[in-house]
Amino acid sequence: MQDRTTSSSRGGIAKIAAAAVLLAIAAFIFLRGDADARQSDVPEDATLYVCLECGKSFELTPAAYDKLAREGGIRAAEGDEIRGRVCLRCPHCGKFGGTRAIPCPKDGSPMPRIGKDGRRGQCPKCGWNGNGPES
């Protein structure tokens, strides 16, 4: 009688523990799946960035951007004139020089939207600085 009670309650605890583990796994899969669904990882959705430190460009998909953010690779720029600008850790030189870039309308080379001094960016190749129709 006593043995049966003990074993049945033990079985109950094991069942609860197993259910809790399954629930945790299910929640983990659900959260992961949800995050993956929201963040596109296709090259078509990639955003162009250029590093103000080394001048090289790189592209990040929304998923890659999120991954970089989680790894501490994104931080706000310092200084009054560049307040609000976000700096990304450059995959080429490792410095926080990455900033949003657009292809130069004249020669297609990546140029920063905002330069190091907080002013309008300039094409490193031809010097075009946005004097013209804004894209």
Ligand SMILES: [Zn+2]
């Ligand atoms: Zn760089």
Ligand SMILES: [Zn+2]
């Ligand atoms: Zn240019």
